[in-house]
Amino acid sequence: MFHRKGPTFFELAQQCFSSVEHGYDLLAPKFDHTPFRTPEVVLKKALELVGPSGSIDRALDVGCGTGAAMRHLRPLCRQEVVGVDLSRGMLDEARRRQADAPGGATLTFVQGNALELTYEAEFDVVTSFGAFGHILEKDEPRLVQAIARALRPGGRFLFVTAQPPSMLHPGYWLARGFNAAMHVRNALWKPPFVMYYLTFLVPRARALLGAQGFDVDVREGLLPRPFHGYPIVVATRK
Numbered sequence: 111m112f113h114r115k116g117p118t119f120f121e122l123a124q125q126c127f128s129s130v131e132h133g134y135d136l137l138a139p140k141f142d143h144t145p146f147r148t149p150e151v152v153l154k155k156a157l158e159l160v161g162p163s164g165s166i167d168r169a170l171d172v173g174c175g176t177g178a179a180m181r182h183l184r185p186l187c188r189q190e191v192v193g194v195d196l197s198r199g200m201l202d203e204a205r206r207r208q209a210d211a212p213g214g215a216t217l218t219f220v221q222g223n224a225l226e227l228t229y230e231a232e233f234d235v236v237t238s239f240g241a242f243g244h245i246l247e248k249d250e251p252r253l254v255q256a257i258a259r260a261l262r263p264g265g266r267f268l269f270v271t272a273q274p275p276s277m278l279h280p281g282y283w284l285a286r287g288f289n290a291a292m293h294v295r296n297a298l299w300k301p302p303f304v305m306y307y308l309t310f311l312v313p314r315a316r317a318l319l320g321a322q323g324f325d326v327d328v329r330e331g332l333l334p335r336p337f338h339g340y341p342i343v344v345a346t347r348k
Contacts (some may be wrong), residue, residue: 125236129301130244132176135199142176143209146174148239148270150178154343155333156270157182159236161214164188166234171258172253177204177217183237185213192218192226212273225252229260235262236267237334242310250310258322258347262289267324267345271331273312282308312341319345 117125117140125133134141141147157179160166167190168181174193183191197202203220208217220312224241236257244251275282283308298301316326324345332342 114143116140120316124348126295126303127299128303130304131196132196134195134197136333138197138199138203138211140177141203142178142295143201146240148178149337152270152333152337152340153179153182153327156239158252159268159329159332159342160186160235160345161318164187166270168192169235169237170194170229170233172227172238172257173244174219175200175240177208177211177219179239180204180217181208181211184208184211184215186235186284187215189214190216190218192220192233194220194222194224196221196223199250207250217327218264225249225256227256231259231262233260234262236265238267238269242269242271243261243306244304245308245309246304247309247314250314251321254318254322258324261347263347267347269315269320270342271306271310271312272308272340273316275308299336305326315343315345323348 117137124136128136132171141263147336163185164313166186167188169187170192171183172194174180174195177193180191180193182334195204195206198221201221205219211217224245225271261267289306289308292303312328316328319326327344329344330341331338334338
């Protein structure tokens with residue numbers, strides 16, 4: 111499950127009992143050697159939907175982590191790719207790892223909360239990969255509103271999510287069990303560490319995005335195995 115250069119069990123436990131920001135500061139140097147990083151093939155196939163090289167001006171990646179998506183976005187942009195993340199440690203890793211990313215667009219790294227984005231109609235594309243589990247369900251409308259504000263008219267919000275799993279699937283109960291454990295941990299230990307599964311699934315995402323005036327296109331079957339069950343969502347701001 112973990113690469114030999116990945117975190118130890120003790121390091122993961124340290125992360126779990128920290129805040130989200132400090133936990134990812136601790137994990138940052140080894141994050142790319144964990145299964146939490148979005149696989150390259152998923153990023154590549156999803157971001158092919160943006161268009162050819164140099165087809166947009168500016169892109170924003172929300173919850174950019176170590177900058178994996180930014181590496182794919184840079185050659186698509188003529189001007190700038192902005193990555194926002196809560197963790198300074200993750201941003202430091204992103205700055206180091208993506209310095210040689212292909213393309214000439216400026217790479218900008220911003221420490222900030224995804225729920226408090228202040229951009230106003232500045233981006234052609236907003237992406238987010240692997241960050242939705244850090245957003246509480248009650249805060250998802252704020253996230254969608256912030257992304258809608260950040261996009262220019264006709265701009266697109268692109269991400270990968272999942273359909274609701276069957277209750278007969280073992281993965282459903284594993285996810286529910288993990289979520290229950292996290293609820294208990296957060297009730298007993300402060301600061302909270304927000305990380306849950308089964309979040310921002312297609313029906314919920316479609317409803318929230320539609321309420322903000324997006325046209326939502328759910329594209330199934332574009333990713334190769336073993337990720338073929340995960341749809342790519344392209345939501346266009348009217």
